Amino acid sequence: xxxxxxxxxxxxxxxxxxxxxxxxxxxxxxxxxxxxxxxxxxxxxxxxxxxxxxxxxxxxxxxxxxxxxxxxxxxxxxxxxxxxxxxxxxxxxxxxxxxxxxxxxxxxxxxxxxxxxxxxxxxxxxxxxxxxxxxxxxxxxxxxxxxxxxxxxxxxxxxxxxxxxxxxxxxxxxxxxxxxxxxxxxxxxxxxxxxxxxxxxxxxxxxxxxxxxxxxxxxxxxxxxxxxxxxxxxxxxxxxxxxxxxxxxxxxxxxxxxxxxxxxxxxxxxxxxxxxxxxxxxxxxxxxxxxxxxxxxxxxxxxxxxxxxxxxxxxxxxxxxxxxxxxxxxxxxxxxxxxxxxxxxxxxxxxxxxxxxxxxxxxxxxxxxxxxxxxxxxxxxxxxxxxxxxxxxxxxxxxxxxx
Ligand SMILES: Cc1cc2nc3c(=O)[nH]c(=O)nc-3n(C[C@H](O)[C@H](O)[C@H](O)COP(=O)(O)OP(=O)(O)OC[C@H]3O[C@@H](n4cnc5c(N)ncnc54)[C@H](O)[C@@H]3O)c2cc1C
Numbered sequence: 001x002x003x004x005x006x007x008x009x010x011x012x013x014x015x016x017x018x019x020x021x022x023x024x025x026x027x028x029x030x031x032x033x034x035x036x037x038x039x040x041x042x043x044x045x046x047x048x049x050x051x052x053x054x055x056x057x058x059x060x061x062x063x064x065x066x067x068x069x070x071x072x073x074x075x076x077x078x079x080x081x082x083x084x085x086x087x088x089x090x091x092x093x094x095x096x097x098x099x100x101x102x103x104x105x106x107x108x109x110x111x112x113x114x115x116x117x118x119x120x121x122x123x124x125x126x127x128x129x130x131x132x133x134x135x136x137x138x139x140x141x142x143x144x145x146x147x148x149x150x151x152x153x154x155x156x157x158x159x160x161x162x163x164x165x166x167x168x169x170x171x172x173x174x175x176x177x178x179x180x181x182x183x184x185x186x187x188x189x190x191x192x193x194x195x196x197x198x199x200x201x202x203x204x205x206x207x208x209x210x211x212x213x214x215x216x217x218x219x220x221x222x223x224x225x226x227x228x229x230x231x232x233x234x235x236x237x238x239x240x241x242x243x244x245x246x247x248x249x250x251x252x253x254x255x256x257x258x259x260x261x262x263x264x265x266x267x268x269x270x271x272x273x274x275x276x277x278x279x280x281x282x283x284x285x286x287x288x289x290x291x292x293x294x295x296x297x298x299x300x301x302x303x304x305x306x307x308x309x310x311x312x313x314x315x316x317x318x319x320x321x322x323x324x325x326x327x328x329x330x331x332x333x334x335x336x337x338x339x340x341x342x343x344x345x346x347x348x349x350x351x352x353x354x355x356x357x358x359x360x361x362x363x364x365x366x367x368x369x370x371x372x373x374x375x376x377x378x379x380x381x382x383x384x385x386x387x388x389x390x391x392x393x394x395x396x397x398x399x400x401x402x403x
């Protein structure tokens with residue numbers, strides 16, 4: 001049994017990435033003793049290049065980031081999306097969504113992942129959250145009224161005790177693998193290639209989603225005629241495509257994407273990411289809870305992974321901060337689990353269905369998706385529903401009640 005005076009923290013968050021860091025910031029408004037254990041300093045993450053990927057933030061995420069006082073620092077580098085254009089290469093169906101027709105300021109925003117991580121980690125250093133970095137979780141043991149963690153800090157083993165352990169440690173979560181969580185996993189056999197392109201067209205506020213026989217191509221707008229590419233294709237093909245020269249790569253992309261943005265020119269490094277769907281059956285069990293990619297890792301086709309994770313973070317903060325009996329309350333995490341189930345299942349299913357429907361050259365599916373895009377374009381109710389999902393507004397937003 002962990003005695004009260006032996007408890008170091010009320011909440012320990014493993015993973016100080018975009019989702020774990022956001023949870024820590026939300027909790028920093030409370031009296032709770034909070035620590036974040038993060039394996040990599042921000043400078044090390046920045047050097048990896050993966051942070052260059054563009055994140056399409058939903059309107060809902062903007063509202064959450066505002067509540068966390070992060071939006072002011074992000075707005076300068078956030079490109080608003082006024083329109084979304086969805087089409088299927090070589091077929092008739094297409095649909096367009098606009099912020100005006102949905103009565104919102106923007107359908108979403110595009111920000112570099114590294115920029116969000118930077119602002120989150122800077123903000124963390126100025127709040128009363130203990131940031132233990134670089135440090136790694138090695139293992140943990142659940143006790144009757146707490147969790148004992150073994151961590152590695154500066155090559156030394158250190159033990160910590162907490163009431164609630166949060167796994168925000170990404171797709172390869174150690175908190176998940178060392179606990180008793182049932183994981184559903186499906187590898188799509190696809191990789192995404194990301195890159196930065198300068199485009200000829202001046203139209204800077206349109207995001208494009210173009211479905212091709214190999215997989216979807218997303219083009220997300222940045223300032224100064226720049227667009228971020230997320231190009232999904234079978235893994236075997238991606239091994240060849242990543243090796244092409246810049247000219248060959250751009251010519252191939254232009255052939256698949258077309259001239260919606262005029263001539264394309266590659267200006268940034270390419271990166272390759274394996275794509276899979278994984279999610280836990282229950283995200284909370286006996287004092288341990290998973291959020292963000294640790295709980296659900298999605299295909300980036302609909303740009304929902306971080307948006308969903310951010311909603312996890314705010315909902316969990318809300319449950320932990322408003323409990324009458326404190327974080328030791330029995331069944332507290334079950335409340336969180338119940339609250340988040342619908343949104344998580346909806347977004348996971350929505351993203352998986354899009355991948356299956358649109359990464360396929362089967363004639364019947366092609367007809368179905370093109371009729372679907374036509375119906376979507378003509379029926380305002382369906383269009384609104386689709387827009388709500390892509391904006392991350394399909395379910396009620398959790399609001400921070402303390403602050
Ligand atoms: C190509 C691509 C495009 C994407 N586009 C979008 C988009 O447009 N919109 C969107 O919403 N989402 C998008 N996503 C998804 C989004 O990037 C993820 O959902 C998001 O990064 C998940 O954040 P996280 O904090 O849960 O996990 P991570 O970002 O993986 O952070 C986990 C953190 O935990 C730390 N860690 C790991 N193990 C340990 C350990 N044992 N001890 C201590 N620390 C540890 C890591 O160092 C890291 O900092 C995209 C993803 C990809 C690959």
